[in-house]
Amino acid sequence: MSEYWFNIRTHEVEVDAQSDWSQLIGPYETRAEAEKGLEKVEQRNKAWDDDDE
Template identity: 50%
Template sequence: MATEFYFNTQTHEVEEGRHSDWSVLMGPYPTREAAAQALQTAHERTEAWDRQDEADRG
């Protein structure tokens, strides 16, 4: 089984495997690096969705 990585939103640390409660985790991610960028990725996606919503509204 492949190792999965999670970003802990409480500690801001990457966890190898799920050790914390699901309510404070983002993931799983395939790499440690992807998990470390979880907040940045989420921020970028939210901005893109907001721009699309604005464009859809005209």
């Protein structure tokens, strides 16, 4: 089964992590989840910031 990764530098989805790990977030089970990877990170960061206040 393939894993999908979101590359934060190129904003492309990669299958089975082809780039350097420092540029990737994931893994995700589907391409659709990976495509929203950066959006999910931003939502989590905002939630954590709100909790800190």
